[in-house]
Amino acid sequence: MVTDGIRKEIERLVSLHGYDAGHLEQFAEFVLAQKKPKAKAKTTPKKPKKVPALKLSEVKEAVYKYFAVSNTDELKESGEFQLATRDMELNFSKKDSWEKLYRDFVGILPNEVGETGEDCINGINIFKYFKPWQVFGLDGTTATEEQIKSAYRQLSKVYHPDNPQTGNAKVFDRINQMYRSINPNTFK
Template identity: 50%
Template sequence: MPAKLAPHILTEIERLHQAHNYDPQILQVFAQLVLTKPPKDKKNKPLTLPQLKQALYRKFNVTSTVALRKNGKFQMAIDGTEPLNYALKATWEQLYRDLIDVLPNEQHQTGPDCINGINIFNYFRPWQVFSLDPEAATDKDIRDAYHRLSKIYHPDNPKTGNRRIFERLEQMYRSLTYKP
């Protein structure tokens, strides 16, 4: 059941009804909508350290950090990275980003380094950044998506140009169009 509206809100609804002939019921519904707190989105809650570890253990089919560090597939996956400090949550978050997926609390991000909800410097997800389906996208689709974004972020664009973003987009484009 909706909460009772405060007297000052009911007075304003009546004033708007008298002055502009607005429907008071619609205004009351709108007031309820504005005043109601949205439900908390549980899926965007940050993962805890044990949850991060368990996700990586499942990915590599191990049961402990010791077993993970000895796992050949894991060693190949992190080959070339700097030494990892497994005591830090940040290490586990980066491993999750690199090896599993976008962290739940980092989905649908906005900001200067974000394109299509992805922070392009935290994640290398070219299909998402270019808004393409990896199963259906053609070479032309990839090229068109890249050109659309590169026009926006090209360093010569005085309004929206950004060399860092442009170079990252080039890396993503090359990764999608690489032919051995």
């Protein structure tokens, strides 16, 4: 018998991912009909290890490698770097500036992989990273226009400001920015 709690979870999954409610309810009934396993000895679940933040020297080295330079002076002189960062306000004595460079050009900082929270979708903090393909859960090399639209619609339903349970105007605007950046027909 499907409980109210399970029905609420099915509703959440339907609104979040667009799954078919009927199929989820059938699956829930199937699982509940199975014989309950014997109770195992209680074990304390292991907490995932928190990955330490990179040291400033490690962040700098990764940025140097990305721009094919060996130190900060060479980085500042690099035409490629100047072009890529011309609108950025950077302070090379602050770790925050180096981390911003890492996020924008190298990748996701190891201690920020799989983040959770109000501003996170698919493990990505959408205000620290502009990673549309990962946020939409798509492969940028193989995703079709229809898959892009579908992923966008699903996220839009969840974060639209008119959604009383999960609406968030700030997140919705960011999703729209990401959608416009990867959808080839947005500006037609």
